[in-house]
Every structure is written in structure tokens, then in C-alpha cells.
Amino acid sequence: MLNHIPDPIELVNYIDDGEQARHFQFRLLNIQKISEKSTVKSIDKHQWHNAKPGQFFMLNVPSIGEAAFTFTEPPNEQGEFRALIRQMGKLTRTLFTLPKGEVLGARGPFGRGWPLERIAQHNIIIIAGGCGLAPLVNLINNFTATKSRNLADNQQLVLIYGAQSKAAQLLTTERMRWQKQIKIYNTLDEVEHQYTLAENESQGTPVDCIDSALASFTRPVTIALLCGPESMMQSAAKRLVKSGLASKDIFLAIERRMHCAVGLCGHCYLNQHYVCKNGPTFSWQELQ
Amino acid sequence: MEVYQLDDLTQLQQHLLVQHQLYQVIKNDDEQCAWQQQTKEANEPLIAMLPQSSAKNFFFAEHESLLIFNGDYFQETLPTPEPFVLFGVLSCDLTAISYQDKFFQDDPYYQARRKQCLLVGLDCIQPCQQGFCPTVDAGPGVRQHNADIILHPLANQQWLLITTNDKGAEAIKGLALTTSHWHLLTQRDLTLRQCEQDFPDHSYIINGIDKLNSGEIKDSFWQQLAVQCLGCSGCTTLCPTCSCYSTRSISVESEQNKVIKQERFWDSCLYESFQREASFHNPSSEAGKRVQRFWQHKFGNEFFTTFNRHGCVGCGRCEQTCPGVIGVHSVMKRITNDA
Numbered sequence: 001m002l003n004h005i006p007d008p009i010e011l012v013n014y015i016d017d018g019e020q021a022r023h024f025q026f027r028l029l030n031i032q033k034i035s036e037k038s039t040v041k042s043i044d045k046h047q048w049h050n051a052k053p054g055q056f057f058m059l060n061v062p063s064i065g066e067a068a069f070t071f072t073e074p075p076n077e078q079g080e081f082r083a084l085i086r087q088m089g090k091l092t093r094t095l096f097t098l099p100k101g102e103v104l105g106a107r108g109p110f111g112r113g114w115p116l117e118r119i120a121q122h123n124i125i126i127i128a129g130g131c132g133l134a135p136l137v138n139l140i141n142n143f144t145a146t147k148s149r150n151l152a153d154n155q156q157l158v159l160i161y162g163a164q165s166k167a168a169q170l171l172t173t174e175r176m177r178w179q180k181q182i183k184i185y186n187t188l189d190e191v192e193h194q195y196t197l198a199e200n201e202s203q204g205t206p207v208d209c210i211d212s213a214l215a216s217f218t219r220p221v222t223i224a225l226l227c228g229p230e231s232m233m234q235s236a237a238k239r240l241v242k243s244g245l246a247s248k249d250i251f252l253a254i255e256r257r258m259h260c261a262v263g264l265c266g267h268c269y270l271n272q273h274y275v276c277k278n279g280p281t282f283s284w285q286e287l288q
Numbered sequence: 289m290e291v292y293q294l295d296d297l298t299q300l301q302q303h304l305l306v307q308h309q310l311y312q313v314i315k316n317d318d319e320q321c322a323w324q325q326q327t328k329e330a331n332e333p334l335i336a337m338l339p340q341s342s343a344k345n346f347f348f349a350e351h352e353s354l355l356i357f358n359g360d361y362f363q364e365t366l367p368t369p370e371p372f373v374l375f376g377v378l379s380c381d382l383t384a385i386s387y388q389d390k391f392f393q394d395d396p397y398y399q400a401r402r403k404q405c406l407l408v409g410l411d412c413i414q415p416c417q418q419g420f421c422p423t424v425d426a427g428p429g430v431r432q433h434n435a436d437i438i439l440h441p442l443a444n445q446q447w448l449l450i451t452t453n454d455k456g457a458e459a460i461k462g463l464a465l466t467t468s469h470w471h472l473l474t475q476r477d478l479t480l481r482q483c484e485q486d487f488p489d490h491s492y493i494i495n496g497i498d499k500l501n502s503g504e505i506k507d508s509f510w511q512q513l514a515v516q517c518l519g520c521s522g523c524t525t526l527c528p529t530c531s532c533y534s535t536r537s538i539s540v541e542s543e544q545n546k547v548i549k550q551e552r553f554w555d556s557c558l559y560e561s562f563q564r565e566a567s568f569h570n571p572s573s574e575a576g577k578r579v580q581r582f583w584q585h586k587f588g589n590e591f592f593t594t595f596n597r598h599g600c601v602g603c604g605r606c607e608q609t610c611p612g613v614i615g616v617h618s619v620m621k622r623i624t625n626d627a
Contacts, residue, residue, distance in 0.1 A: 001396040004354050008361045062357045062548045065537050067566070089566025105362050230571075257565045259535050259552075264395060266532035266557060269581065270571075272590035 002262045006060040006105025007046055011098055012080065018163075018170040020087040021131065022096065023072065026106065028079030046107060048075040052116065053139040054253060054281050057108025058261045059083070061098075064091045068258045068276070070135040071109070084134040084170065110261040111280050114139055114225060115251060121152050122222040125213055127206045127236045129162040129228025133171055135253050135280075136227055141174075144181045151181075158213050158221075162187040162206035162228065166195060183216055185209040207235045214243055221245065227253040237284045247285035254280050254287075289432065290457060291473060292465040294447040297439075301331045301375065303463045308406060309372040311346070313339045326375070334376045334439070336412050338419065338603060342381045342528030343374055347401045348388060351553035354397065354535065358547050365549075366396055369404045373459075376410040379427030380419065380603040382434040384528030387595060391531055397552075406459050409435030411476070413483050418604025418617065420490040426601040429480035440476045448472050496620030497587045497598070505627045511576035513622065516612035519575070521556035523582070523606040523615065529599050532557050557582060583619060 013025040028048060051057075051074035058066045067089075073082040087096050098104075114136075128136055140159065143151050151157060159178065163169040165188055175184055179200070186201045187209055202209060206228070214221055224240050226233040233252045240250050256268035256275040263277030270287075273279060294300060304310055305328050314324045314332050321339040323346075326332060353365040377385070385407065392398035409430035412421075421427030430438045436456035440448040448468060451457045499505060524530040534555040540547050555562065558578050564570040572578050585591060586600040600616065607615025 001399065002394045004396070005364045006362045060362070063537055063539060065535060065550070092566065103360065105357065255565070256571065257563055259533070264392070264531070265534065265555070267534070267563060269557070272588065
């Protein structure tokens with residue numbers, strides 16, 4: 001049976017990032033103890049240790065409700081995990097007021113993440129806009145971790161990251177770290193007069209950078225991973241197809257309102273799909 | 289499958305009432321039909337009339353508690369209903385229950401109710417006003433796999449009683465019944481076939497479904513149709529296969545403690561806010577897109593392959609309730625003629 005019941009988590013810490021966004025650190029509490037109490041008998045346990053890059057969890061802020069967020073770091077052996085969350089609606093506004101130590105809830109992991117089995121050995125272009133970089137953090141971290149660098153020999157990874165303005169950019173520390181190993185193009189929708197663009201920055205949208213980014217690969221790109229505003233992803237996917245990428249090799253992480261995360265409540269429909277269950281990652285071919 | 293002849297329906301009702309709560313469709317003073325609980329003291333006659341609301345509320349509750357949070361942990365609040373009988377469910381509604389059984393097969397709340405229920409189906413031997421169950425393979429005769437017991441009216445106030453599975457056979461154990469002659473089953477088939485023939489011509493529904501799946505219908509048609517959608521949720525509330533829901537948190541305070549309850553409640557994909565996100569991005573902000581999605585969900589081939597049938601069971605409730613006159617008959621006629 002499906003599990004609608006969150007596990008209790010503790011809000012351990014948070015760090016501000018960009019405009020009205022925060023990295024939250026959570027910790028799963030007393031899972032064993034709860035199970036011993038047999039408060040949840042009839043249902044499957046949440047498989048936290050199986051979380052894959054691009055999957056999501058439902059955060060329960062008890063007095064408000066639930067909303068879907070992606071892991072920037074999946075749960076480790078101590079049950080600690082992180083998420084980058086932007087203040088947007090009632091639930092996140094409340095979350096941003098909560099003190100460290102507060103007990104909340106979480107269900108997950110849910111959905112189909114990035115197609116890891118398809119990514120290995122291939123040259124990858126990642127195009128992300130705004131908070132859309134969050135579902136890719138875990139993946140890029142895996143590829144660029146100094147101790148267990150997972151990029152294969154001759155495998156290239158290039159990131160195009162777009163933000164509205166310099167102040168709105170997220171994950172600056174991470175991008176600084178990544179750019180020691182991978183090429184990053186940063187685009188800004190708006191640039192203030194007095195601001196001088198850095199070497200890897202340009203004014204415009206991520207789509208404007210696609211041609212330059214593709215030209216920087218020594219061997220052809222075969223996989224594209226996209227996440228951000230839907231209109232940006234659609235434009236990017238069309239441009240990539242024009243540049244010769246196959247629709248089946250372009251993957252988009254789709255955002256929809258979700259209540260149940262298990263394909264029942266209907267809110268996240270996309271044609272015949274439910275984004276929570278059949279996605280959030282879809283190939284461009286599936287979305288045609 | 290066992291087949292019996294039943295002289296007195298009250299006998300069956302009384303027998304089932306010993307171990308079950310029993311619900312039956314009753315016609316109220318205002319001529320509306322609705323599900324009502326029956327007692328041993330008063331057994332109403334069985335009527336083959338479509339109740340205003342289907343039986344979906346018995347399994348997929350209009351609103352129900354999912355869990356409570358006591359400040360430390362979350363506790364599941366599964367329903368624990370007594371065994372109950374839905375006595376005299378018509379074939380269209382039974383088909384809808386079968387559809388929802390599949391959709392909610394892994395949902396613990398739905399299944400907690402469903403496993404407690406005995407379904408006694410009732411054959412329709414006359415077409416109803418808005419129904420078109422034969423067109424969508426949902427009636428008028430009760431499908432064997434959709435009920436535990438099937439009742440079929442015979443002449444002289446007698447009934448044919450068919451048990452379709454072990455649950456049905458177990459439920460009538462101890463009841464004095466006469467094994468039926470098999471020719472009465474043939475009689476049942478003939479009666480049902482005649483009933484099918486008595487339905488009006490609904491070929492526009494078949495044509496409409498074909499056209500809907502052809503991809504030929506322009507966005508402008510849906511936009512025009514959607515002008516008449518008031519977003520009242522009448523259709524989705526009464527549709528026996530509609531299953532969308534939302535959740536909300538409610539604080540429950542007593543003298544002893546304060547807990548937070550999370551509920552789920554029926555929602556409607558025709559509401560403007562159904563897909564609206566916290567950022568106000570709304571993939572279905574256009575009414576035309578929402579109306580199109582509703583009908584595609586009922587008749588689209590992409591859903592047929594999942595459920596092995598259409599999402600519409602031909603009850604006609606949407607036509608009866610829609611204040612904008614865009615229920616199934618009106619829409620299918622317009623798709624056939626104008627789209």
C-alpha cells in the first residue's frame with residue numbers, strides 16, 4: 001500500500017542564498033523508534049536510502065500542508081539531507097520563520113530522477129534557470145567530487161546557468177567549486193550599468209549561449225539535461241534539436257503543483273502523465 | 289457462479305442486515321433518489337433508479353482525515369468501517385467502482401473501506417433518461433466481475449439471484465433459496481438485450497469519441513465550449529469515476545492537547561486554481577484547456593489503454609447537473625456536428 005504518512009524530520013540548520021532562497025538542512029528523526037511503536041502498519045516505509053538525483057520529497061509543514069522539493073544532497077547514513085528552497089507561497093513563507101530544531105515531516109523519495117544509466121560515458125550539456133539548478137546539484141556534485149570524480153576519461157560536462165540578475169544567482173559557492181573542473185556559462189537577464197561582466201558571464205538567456213557551449217565540446221554532445229522555467233526549457237530543447245541532438249536524449253525536469261506525490265490526486269497532470277509519478281524528468285520525445 | 293430464484297427480497301435484506309450495515313437507493317419526498325441506510329425495522333422496496341450521487345463516496349470519501357500530527361510524529365488515521373452492503377447498485381455505478389478499484393488499488397484509505405463492502409448489483413431492464421451505458425460497455429446488465437451478487441427482476445415480484453464469487457456465496461449462506469432453472473438466465477439475457485435495443489440512438493457519442501481521438505479538434509472549439517463552463521464542479525462531483533483531490537491541514541484543539549489533522553477532500557480539475565502553483569505559474573489557466581482535459585480524460589485512447597475502458601460509464605449525471613449545458617450529450621453532439 002502507498003504511504004501517505006510523513007516521517008518526522010528536524011530542521012537542523014539553514015543558510016541564505018541569493019534572493020529569498022535558503023539551503024535547509026534536515027535530519028530524519030527516530031524512524032526506527034516510530035516503526036517500533038507501529039504507528040504505521042499497513043503501508044510501505046519510505047525508502048530514503050534509495051534517493052536518486054532529480055527525485056523529490058514532500059515537505060510537511062504541519063500547520064500549513066505539503067509541497068514538493070528536490071534534494072540538493074540526498075539523505076546520508078545519519079538521515080541528514082539538504083534542499084534549496086525559495087520563498088514563494090504560504091508554506092515556504094512559514095518555513096522561513098521556523099527556528100532550528102522545529103519538527104516537520106517528509107515523505108519520499110518520489111518520481112523518476114535524471115536518467116543516470118543514459119548519462120554514463122556521454123558528453124552532457126546542462127541548462128538550468130534560476131532555482132532550476134537545485135535538482136542538478138546532486139548530479140553535478142557527483143561528477144565533480146574530487147575524491148570520487150565520476151566523469152569518465154574524455155567525458156565532458158558543460159553547464160549553462162541563467163539567473164534574472166547577479167543578486168538573484170543561486171549556488172555561487174558550488175558553481176565556483178564546479179568551475180575548477182567543468183566549463184560554466186552564466187547568463188543574466190538584467191545587468192546593472194556599473195556591473196562589469198566576468199569572463200564566463202553574458203547578458204541574455206541560457207538559450208543564447210547554447211551554440212557557444214556546444215562549440216566548446218571536443219566531441220559531440222549526446223545528452224542534455226534541462227531544468228528551469230518551462231518556456232526556457234522548451235526553447236532550449238528546440239534549439240538543441242536544431243543542433244542535431246535527438247529528442248530522446250534531451251531530458252526536462254517539469255514542475256507542477258503536487259498534493260499526493262503518488263499519482264492519485266490529479267493536480268500534476270501533463271497530458272496523460274502525472275508529473276509526480278511518471279516524471280518529474282521526461283525526455284523531450286515523451287513531451288511532444 | 290450460482291443462480292437462485294428469490295420469492296421475497298425482504299428475506300435477503302433481513303439476512304444481510306444480520307452481519308452488515310445496509311445501504312439502498314431510496315426516493316425522497318422531493319422525488320430525488322439517494323443512498324440511505326436501512327434498518328431491520330424498515331425495508332424499502334428496491335428501485336432501479338439512478339441516485340443523484342453515485343456510490344463513490346462510500347470508498348473515496350468526500351473528505352476524510354489522512355493523519356494527525358501530535359508535535360512529535362505523524363499517525364495514520366485509517367477508517368475502520370463495519371461490514372456494509374450496497375444493495376442494488378446499478379451497472380454503470382458498479383463499472384465506476386471497478387474503475388476506481390483499479391485507480392485506488394494501492395491507496396490504504398480507499399481499500400480499508402472497499403474490503404468491508406459487499407456489492408449487490410441490480411440489472412436495469414429499462415433505459416434511464418440520460419443513460420447510455422451500452423455505448424460505453426457499462427450496462428444495462430451487471431457485469432459478472434463487478435458485483436458479488438447480482439439481482440435481476442422477474443415477473444410476479446420474483447428475483448433471480450446470482451452469486452458471482454466466494455464473497456457473494458458466503459453472504460447468502462443460511463438463506464433458504466431455490467436453485468434456479470438455467471432457462472431463467474437465458475430469459476435474463478433476452479431481457480437485457482431488449483433493454484439495450486430500447487435505448488435511443490447514441491451514435492453521436494461514438495462519433496464524438498472518434499473525433500476526440502483524431503486530434504482534429506481545434507483549440508478554438510474548446511475555448512468556445514469553455515465559455516459555458518462555470519467552474520462549478522457539478523460534473524466532477526457527480527461523475528462516479530472522477531477522483532481528483534486536494535489536502536489541507538486543520539488544527540484540532542481540545543482541553544487536553546492540540547493536534548494537527550491533515551485531510552483530503554474532493555477537488556475539481558475544472559477549477560481555475562487546480563494547477564496554479566505558489567509562483568502563480570498556471571499550466572491550465574485557460575478554461576478551454578481545462579475543459580478539453582476533462583473530456584480527454586473520460587474518452588481519450590491514452591487513458592483507455594491504462595484502464596482497458598473509457599473513464600465514462602454512461603450514467604449521464606454530468607448532463608443532468610451542468611448549468612452551462614455542456615454535459616456529455618451536449619458536448620458529444622457539438623463535437624460530432626461542429627468541431
